[in-house]
Amino acid sequence: DADVTQTPRNRITKTGKRIMLECSQTKGHDRMYWYRQDPGLGLRLIYYSFDVKDINKGEISDGYSVSRQAQAKFSLSLESAIPNQTALYFCATSDLWSSGDYNEQFFGPGTRLTVL
């Protein structure tokens, strides 16, 4: 099921580099999200967007920025990567009443980012 795709799937970079993670969806959903997952800390919301003109900070937005280029595309940038941003990053989409359940989120396959 490739409804939500993320690129790249794996990335190793160095401290101080600028990194962009991209997310695309073919589900036609208005809502898109970026999360990071760390062992023992679970999934934490970085940014979310309810339409192209609506961007909101999540729990842990410091050090990150986002761009909603179109309904189907939502990018996450690390302007100057640091080692504690090493994590598994997930993009997700939702629509309020998709599949009859309120705000069910559909996750992409994830991007494993390592900052050395």
Add this chain to the structure above:
Amino acid sequence: SQKIEQNSEALNIQEGKTATLTCNYTNYSPAYLQWYRQDPGRGPVFLLLIRENEKEKRKERLKVTFDTTLKQSLFHITASQPADSATYLCALSNTGNQFYFGTGTSLTVIP
């Protein structure tokens, strides 16, 4: 800030038994609670949603309860199978817009 706790220890059960996972929360009054399944190296997959005014929800072999007095949700898998082995996440929201996730419980069903 809100705190969400799931069984910190991994849960191992025998095939055919009922698995029960807990999700406890503090400093929060969620109106919606979701459960997801996550397999290694993959994104979470939605399973069930329950609202604050619903006591119980069922879907095939899955059952979720939501007790706003105890601030707890229980997630049951009946007649468990080895294919049910995965990590299960709960997620809470008071508006339905932003969900907060627990750290997950790893379930292993032993044949």
